[in-house]
Amino acid sequence: MKGYRKYFGKKIVWFLLTLFIAFILNFVLPRMMPADPVANIMSKTARGISDTATTKAMYDNYVKVFGLDKPEIEQFFTYLKNAARGDFGLSFSQYPRKVNDIISNAILWTLGLQLPAIIVGWLIGNILGALAAYIKKGFDKLLMPLSLFLSCVPAFGMAVIMLGIFATKLNIAPTAGGYGYDLIPNFSWTFIKSVIAHYQLPFWSIVIISIGGQAIGMRSMSIYELNADYVKYSRYLGVKDSKIVGYVFRNAMLPQVTGLALSLGTMVGGALVAEIIFSYPGLGTTLLSAVTSSDYPVLSATTLIITLMVLIASFTIDIIYGFIDPRVKAAQFD
């Protein structure tokens, strides 16, 4: 167990470090924007007020409320302190609404959509890839080009096509939103049914997209392993085929686990844009509205949450990997 502690300790330090740097980037980059965010709110709230003194007072008030009058470094530490407590301040575009208010629901929708979709897509992709490598012949000939093509369609593209076919043309799925527009979120049967109906298209479009890439990766890993020396050696020894296949797929699976951790960021990014197509009430849609209304408190909170989610997911995968890869275990006991 001591060896594991070292491994996990290293991973935790790495996790905290990346989080901190991601946090700095999150704070600095949006603030480089040339446009004045306060002027943006003023254009909405101060419409029709012609008195310069009043507008000046309003402007100063907003600057004070958002803490923009303090030096950048002080703003940073205030932000850090508040963010650690889970408080992301006030929204610019929907002032005086709190950022937490806006994104807290979105987080649940996004998690509920993307986590199952990516896991299901990863599983199906791996199974298909392994089958393609093992069966070869017709299945492989058909599956390979198809997966390659699927992995080239961007996630939002699949979303648009699914929407065009199932919602617009066939009319068997709702076109937008996370639940019926005439419903108020509650725990009634109608609401849950509506959520499930709205869930199908976004879910399957993300799944289908993830299948392609994973299948290709798993197939080439499996082919590589099937040609490895230990497989030939086992064959010469007369080990049963099913047993060899078990070894092969276990070995081919390991890089796929790391691969998932590495491609998670890309997958989440694609899925966020797919959310926009369905006007799904998740973080992707929040991101879009934050961009269009140049609301950087919401924008940086959203990107920070997404980064945090991806970091936690990769961290979890790293931990799982530590348990399932015998090489990690061996290395720790040296």
Add this chain to the structure above:
Amino acid sequence: MKNTIRQVFHSPKFVVGFSIFVLVLLSLFIYPLFVPGNPLQMVGLSSFSEPGTYVSVYDAIDSEPDIMKLPEADAKRLADKLNEEDRAAMKEWLLLIGIPEADIDTTDTKSLLKLWEEKYDPSLKPAGMTMAKRNYYKRLNTNLEQALNASEVVIATENAETGALEEAKVVTDTDYINTKDVINSITLPLGTDNFGRDTLKELVSAAKTSIMIGLIAGSIATFIGLSTGLLAGYIGGWVDELILFITNLFTVIPGFIILILVSYGIGQENRGATTCAIVIGFTSWTWTTRSVRSQVISLRNRDHVNLSKLSGHSLLRIILNDILPYIASYVVMALILQISTAILAEAQLSMLGLGPKTTEIPTLGLMMNWAMLYSAHTHGYWWAYFPVLLIIALISFSLNLMNTGLDQVFNPTLRD
């Protein structure tokens, strides 16, 4: 070198991918030669016109008609006149006056009309029917009668002085004109977009810009990845540690998020296509660094490199002569993949409203963005978004296919 290229072109996957890519590229350059003009010119004043050939009705009146009698012309005209709503209304009337539902088939225009002709009586007042509804049926009936006993249509011009209408031309139902005789006509193979622009012309120009963005971003990413990978792998020590640290950092922090933040920070006004390409290039080099680094590490202690070192060759010379040729295939593969990811990245950014400035040139992502903003997808205007997606997928597919082909040539273990 010559041998390698020959070997590469023996890989069927590479050849297929390469041909698709070259074909796409060729058509992008040839199409504007045949259909010149500004791709952003707004031809249509209404948005989302369907694909097809549009001839000027005004000019068509002046053209000399030929007399033709097409079979089924009347039936088609009638079927066209009767929309779903009218059919349903006719059924409603027939039901009201006591015709059994089984006898009414709204999909069969002929039998429906026959039944209607027999049973409809304008003087009848079914119970519970409002005046407005009865008038609606009267109008419907007149329309149908007109369509049945095709009468002539008179085109009149207004006399400038008296304001009276004067007969200019009589059009009968057997008049046909050749579309070539109409002076003003336009063929829109993919209709128009929300601004009334020719979608195909725009698409060709957009695809060209997107490929350019891909090339710029891909070259930048490959260049950064190659140089950092070479430095980290060959020099090692703290340089390696530092580069590896930064690389790992940006592999874990989603590149897409950094891209969003940087693009947002730059601001809408400063984002041209080239700026976008540069930003994408600067945020997507980590993969190349990783793979180049691991390749170089395995090469670093080979005999020929050591020999070069002992002969006192400079660092630059060793890298150029003894290391680069061995990793060239990886670099080319990385470049190809970078180009395809960059094209996708641009599209995704534009979908978020963080793409290039919208006024100057179209890109594939911007076209998607516009189509979505004007909800082409929920209205079924497939021509505004489907061809764009197809081009994105086709370019990306061909590049990936080339990459897989190269991979199989240079990694014999992957061959089937």
